[in-house]
Amino acid sequence: MSGVSDSCFINKLDHYLQLTEREKLDLLVLEESPQVYEAGTVLYAEDKDEADALYIVQSGRLHASTVLADGGRALLKLHFAGDIVGTSNIPFTTAISTVTVVREARLCRFPRSSLTTLFEVHPRLAALFYSVGMLENVSLTDRLRSIGRTDGLSRIGSLLLEITSRLRVTNKDFGNEVELHMTQADIGDAVGLTHVHVNRMLRELADQGLIERTGSTVTILDEDRLREVAHFTERYHRIETDWFPAAKE
Amino acid sequence: MSGVSDSCFINKLDHYLQLTEREKLDLLVLEESPQVYEAGTVLYAEDKDEADALYIVQSGRLHASTVLADGGRALLKLHFAGDIVGTSNIPFTTAISTVTVVREARLCRFPRSSLTTLFEVHPRLAALFYSVGMLENVSLTDRLRSIGRTDGLSRIGSLLLEITSRLRVTNKDFGNEVELHMTQADIGDAVGLTHVHVNRMLRELADQGLIERTGSTVTILDEDRLREVAHFTERYHRIETDWFPAAKE
DNA sequence: CGCGGGCTTGATGCCTTTCAACTTTAGTGG
DNA sequence: CCACTAAAGTTGAAAGGCATCAAGCCCGCG
Numbered sequence: 001m002s003g004v005s006d007s008c009f010i011n012k013l014d015h016y017l018q019l020t021e022r023e024k025l026d027l028l029v030l031e032e033s034p035q036v037y038e039a040g041t042v043l044y045a046e047d048k049d050e051a052d053a054l055y056i057v058q059s060g061r062l063h064a065s066t067v068l069a070d071g072g073r074a075l076l077k078l079h080f081a082g083d084i085v086g087t088s089n090i091p092f093t094t095a096i097s098t099v100t101v102v103r104e105a106r107l108c109r110f111p112r113s114s115l116t117t118l119f120e121v122h123p124r125l126a127a128l129f130y131s132v133g134m135l136e137n138v139s140l141t142d143r144l145r146s147i148g149r150t151d152g153l154s155r156i157g158s159l160l161l162e163i164t165s166r167l168r169v170t171n172k173d174f175g176n177e178v179e180l181h182m183t184q185a186d187i188g189d190a191v192g193l194t195h196v197h198v199n200r201m202l203r204e205l206a207d208q209g210l211i212e213r214t215g216s217t218v219t220i221l222d223e224d225r226l227r228e229v230a231h232f233t234e235r236y237h238r239i240e241t242d243w244f245p246a247a248k249e
Numbered sequence: 250m251s252g253v254s255d256s257c258f259i260n261k262l263d264h265y266l267q268l269t270e271r272e273k274l275d276l277l278v279l280e281e282s283p284q285v286y287e288a289g290t291v292l293y294a295e296d297k298d299e300a301d302a303l304y305i306v307q308s309g310r311l312h313a314s315t316v317l318a319d320g321g322r323a324l325l326k327l328h329f330a331g332d333i334v335g336t337s338n339i340p341f342t343t344a345i346s347t348v349t350v351v352r353e354a355r356l357c358r359f360p361r362s363s364l365t366t367l368f369e370v371h372p373r374l375a376a377l378f379y380s381v382g383m384l385e386n387v388s389l390t391d392r393l394r395s396i397g398r399t400d401g402l403s404r405i406g407s408l409l410l411e412i413t414s415r416l417r418v419t420n421k422d423f424g425n426e427v428e429l430h431m432t433q434a435d436i437g438d439a440v441g442l443t444h445v446h447v448n449r450m451l452r453e454l455a456d457q458g459l460i461e462r463t464g465s466t467v468t469i470l471d472e473d474r475l476r477e478v479a480h481f482t483e484r485y486h487r488i489e490t491d492w493f494p495a496a497k498e
Numbered sequence: 499c500g501c502g503g504g505c506t507t508g509a510t511g512c513c514t515t516t517c518a519a520c521t522t523t524a525g526t527g528g
Numbered sequence: 529c530c531a532c533t534a535a536a537g538t539t540g541a542a543a544g545g546c547a548t549c550a551a552g553c554c555c556g557c558g
Binding site for chain 2: 066068069072074076077087088091092093096097112113115116119120123124126127129130131132133134135136137138140141144147148150191192231235239240243244245
Binding site for chain 4: 443445
């Protein structure tokens with residue numbers, strides 16, 4: 001079993017499903033071995049690079065962004081350990097967003113061509129893949145609601161809670177102290193506010209005793225109350241697997 | 250071949266891919282026959298109804314919404330002919346949004362259990378399914394950008410263009426006259442504005458000679474200029490199929 | 499004909515942006 | 529170890545976009 005746990009996918013998918021030996025072995029063959037990318041690296045750029053691979057995040061942090069008409073930038077997705085990066089490029093030939101490494105990351109490249117085999121040989125894994133993709137859609141609709149219909153305080157609270165929630169998926173004994181790895185301008189690009197107002201809202205959250213800040217790490221002091229303020233709805237990070245095809249072998 | 254074209258799926262998927270006879274026959278067995286739902290019908294309600302089926306839209310209009318903390322409502326998705334409704338429920342047991350029929354619709358129910366067979370027997374269709382899901386993902390990020398970082402005028406322009414763009418997918422010779430089937434309050438819930446401000450922005454668009462309004466139908470007078478105002482990026486409604494597994498038979 | 503829902507428009511106020519300057523932090527080289 | 533610099537964070541003042549409140553209008557419907 002040693003070495004197997006080095007597979008990005010197995011760690012990821014095993015979280016949702018008990019993989020069979022056959023599934024694990026085949027996944028190992030399909031993915032490339034993990035590689036380290038330093039902070040600042042651009043994995044691929046929108047409207048420019050070919051979108052011919054996915055990347056599974058073993059560790060580190062990345063985000064997907066897009067350039068706006070006014071020269072600004074919007075952060076579309078945050079990627080954590082366990083995430084599959086690049087799925088939205090699947091239907092396209094060219095990348096539709098820019099993905100940047102924010103904190104040194106270990107990634108396994110998974111060429112799109114490997115998907116062919118995956119879908120052909122392992123329908124159960126294909127189903128899991130599909131479900132994970134739909135989970136991401138749900139996460140996007142949650143952000144749509146937050147950004148479209150709530151004020152700055154809620155939006156930022158929401159973001160903080162989303163980040164901690166996502167980190168807890170792969171790190172059960174995660175406390176309430178989060179290193180954001182985002183500047184206040186980044187936060188603004190993520191929730192649709194200027195960095196000036198982000199600053200004020202963070203301060204406001206601190207003044208209300210909901211969080212505490214030291215540098216770019218945030219400690220959530222009163223999570224329950226923060227959830228109320230942010231109207232945050234926790235999504236169960238488990239997947240309905242009843243309908244999945246049987247595993248091969 | 251008669252009767253076959255009555256299948257919701259075949260019409261939908263054939264748009265992206267030349268389906269084989271075997272694929273068509275199997276799809277027919279898996280989906281239920283189309284049924285008519287009148288405007289106002291709630292297909293399923295969030296946090297309440299079981300999420301055990303997809304619905305393929307043959308004709309009509311639907312939208313997915315969610316209730317906000319303040320009692321308001323947000324429109325998360327608009328569904329047109331050819332769409333697959335309910336995909337974001339796939340990973341869950343309970344519906345995560347409310348889907349309402351806005352204009353009398355013909356829908357084929359596709360039980361989640363049918364997905365099992367689909368993924369097992371037709372990896373190529375599973376791949377197509379996955380791609381369509383990711384297309385929806387992209388549509389959501391486009392809306393995130395629009396709602397998060399642009400003013401009211403752009404947001405509404407964007408919505409108008411998205412609707413016409415979506416309608417053109419299944420109706421090639423679609424003109425520039427759109428029946429929205431949305432009240433101004435609906436529009437507001439979709440783009441994150443109050444109905445009052447929606448009214449003003451629509452008027453502004455009309456004053457600028459970009460659109461013309463009669464009742465709830467909008468005629469786009471200067472599409473090029475509207476695209477500029479809205480910063481609208483048209484997405485190719487075709488799918489990269491190179492990596493798809495071979496069709497069965 | 500009366501009613502209700504949707505549309506329209508004005509007035510007021512608040513949330514957020516914009517502009518601008520200053521402070522702090524982190525990183526670099528002497 | 530400290531001076532220097534650039535990036536990030538902070539804070540104030542003024543302007544603007546959008547919400548809120550409120551009232552009148554229009555149309556389809558019983």
